[in-house]
Amino acid sequence: MTPEPHPSRRTFLGMAATMPLVATGALAIGAGTAHAADSAYVMVYFTESTTMLEADYGLHLAVSTDGLQWMPLNQNNPVVTPTAGAAGLRDPFVMRKQDGTFVVLATDLKGTDWNRDSVNIHVWDSADLRSFTGYRLLKLHDMTDTHSWAPEAYWDAGRGRYGILYSSVNSSGHNVIMVSYTTDFRTTESPQVFFDPGYDVIDGNMTVGVNGVNYLYHKRNQTLVGARSTSLNPGSFTAFSTPVAHGGTEAPTVVKSLTSNAWYLWGDTYTPNGVFYAWQSTDLAAGTWTALDQRLYTQPLNSKHCAIHPITSAEYTNLVAKWGAPAWNRLKSYNFPARYVRHSGFAGRIEEYPFDPYPDSQWKLVPGLADSAGVSFQSVNYPARYLRHYSYNLRLDANDGTSTFAADATFYRTAGLADSSWSSFRSYNFPTRYIRHADYALRIDPVATATERQDATFQVGY
Template sequence: MRSTLRRVLASALAFVIALTGLTVAGAQSASAADPYSAYLLVHFTGESSQGEQIYLSASTDGKYWNDLNNGQPALLSTVGTKGVRDPSIVRSPDGSKFWIVATDLRIASGSGWGNAIDNGSRNIVVWESTDLVNWSAPWLLNVAGAIPDGRNAWAPEAIWNPATNSYFLYWATNSSRNGVVTHRIWGANTNDFRSISTPQLYIDRGSQSIIDTQIVERDNSTGGFRYYRASGDGQITIEGSNSILGSWTYVGDLRGQGLTGSDVEGPILFRYNGTTQTFGMFVDQYATGRGYLPLVTTDITSAANWKIRPQGTYSMGATTKRHGSVLQITSAELERLSAKWPSAAKRIQSYNFEDRFVRHTNFTARIDQGVAPYADSQWVLRSGLADGSSGTVSFESVNYPGYFLRHYGFEVRLEKNDGSAAFAGDATFRRVAGLKDSTATSFQSFNFPDRYLRHSAFALRIDPISTDTDRQDATFRVG
């Protein structure tokens, strides 16, 4: 634990969310009328001044993620060290409550890793909500204080355990046992995340440190185990069991995928919506600081079945994402989250070619379908560079910050802002009612007001608009 949008949404509110219903989220029960259709990723970003707080990202497919709240923290810790890492989100079996549990640790304060390992907080930080958007003030829960020589409490997770009719809360604590000081996984039962049963040793690897364990539940009617867990113990080790507190069987690790504990940590496990067989795993590339790398499997019973998603078939969004968890959510929950914490990243959808979105490629601009990498079709809509008014807009690339769409010779391309008045004028558009559909949007050139942004043979340019086809080509939906 050292480091530990389709229309991108279903509408302009459709950037959001997921997690393994039981990976860390406990038992989940979606109604037939409103099944889980999106995902919420809860995470932190790193050791910056604001990085060790609660960040939210959303997805409608579990592959392409958008940063909520304009990539800024959604929740801030005001207790303990006033910083949190490794957050995990939990849904109650009846869906009436949610909890976020997180490590009480802020390396950015200057305390250092040595102190965090040997004399860190014995508490975890907890938030509670009934709707995912209104959260309680955070509180501290002492989980390691009763552990002999317990020196910290890291990477908490929780899962509903039907065998005990309570949540099983588990975490890593560094302590001395049989003369060996190392991190082991401890666990306890809770019903409210305000008090716990006496902590019990859950996973002991002897002299090998183990942290970042996460559990997911699956339907084992077709064979295999009911539960699977992934842990950082020198490798990313995968085990299976038919009960949370029972015996666990070694399934394998990710060395066959070229991933070792020296490369990655903080595994997230989650189940994809609409299936009992397809699962995702994110592993934190802490050694290179590149954030999460996604894997997928349609057969979780063997570690060899995990496949790394190829570049261009996913996007983790603009912020670096570090050890967190994924929660499966409903469309209504997605809408609430998106309304509360809107995403800075938008996609611009063609009105008359609904499967195509504005994107940049080789610094030219066009509308395409199946954009890869996905971030090529994501934009931050800034106030117009030329006048800064609310009625004008400039399109800044998400994956090329500082680069904007601008017209040159009436063709549109992606260029770095050089600070000139000419660039500002070329990169500014007035946002007006759609020329073909007033519920949509058209973009009028700021410095050539007789011309509008439109596609022609799928390439973007600014042109005078006269025909019905022109009006369709110059109309877009922003979401």
């Protein structure tokens, strides 16, 4: 959840006094971890951008085969949008329920009206994330003058119920993480404080039953911090991990690799134009995380406050078939992986993401204008214009139909000169020259040194 309002005006009324039930039996692996058949991932999110050009408060989907490189679906448009409450969402969450179907939860808030309070959250059911049914508002508590932010859920086997975690303000005037229990995501019971360390915390993310321990990651003072407990009882969690952040960071999401013993911790920057960062650990119990190289991961364009859940390969294939892969690509710089190829003032350059207008970085890689075995870069927001070189500098020009323009705008895609899993682009009519950046400007040059090879290497993604 993005900026917390000052909580001093809020009061804690109508809190149920129900005593927590005691969890019994073995704890099952919960939200964010895998079933045996899972081999891919789905992400849910909403979108914002630096000038709010891409502010969209519907439910967005992306998929990944490795949990690091993400492909937005439905052309990065929402697949469903709330119609009740605020008629918009933030902080969506997806979980596979015990019956194998999915439930989607989200904050009832459109935009950034942080003073809007709601006792409800948005809920959808879905058999396969290709259709969404049973849309409803779900009431979580009877408190007044407080919110229900960043809902997430987990299965509590001992109670035989799902716990819904969310952030609200307690009688001391600071945010705590609450829990309300449900069997069907249609009614809730026993709302109570789940985690209150005595200071402001929001954005709870639960991982259940890892070597007998449950982990609750959350936001504290714009950092991501873990708490843990050997039970799922409210009040039993204690903070233990070393905080991580990249600037101000929120919205932690912990995900287990499906192919290794690695765990990933995702976080979202504390701004409307959020950027995701990722950390890695091979031991949740250690509570320490190492920042991942940004070359290794790419978030969906303009995505904010995500949740990630494993899916099967069939579900992955069916989601792509239903919603479609993007009709465009983005190109990430190898040696400046926070920067993407864009046009600005019709000049080609690499620039740090995020920026607006964001379509400046979207390209259609079409068959080469001079040779269909090559590629040409057609602008998404200026579709009559293509990247071409002129005096060796790359710029975005309108296709004048000449053979010279076609040759200048055609490149051969090769294995990346610095990393063969990435790509480089050799000029059609100057075959000893490659697209590279120099002082962030794009041009075609001969490439000889290690630095030049890195300058000429790009990742074609989304």
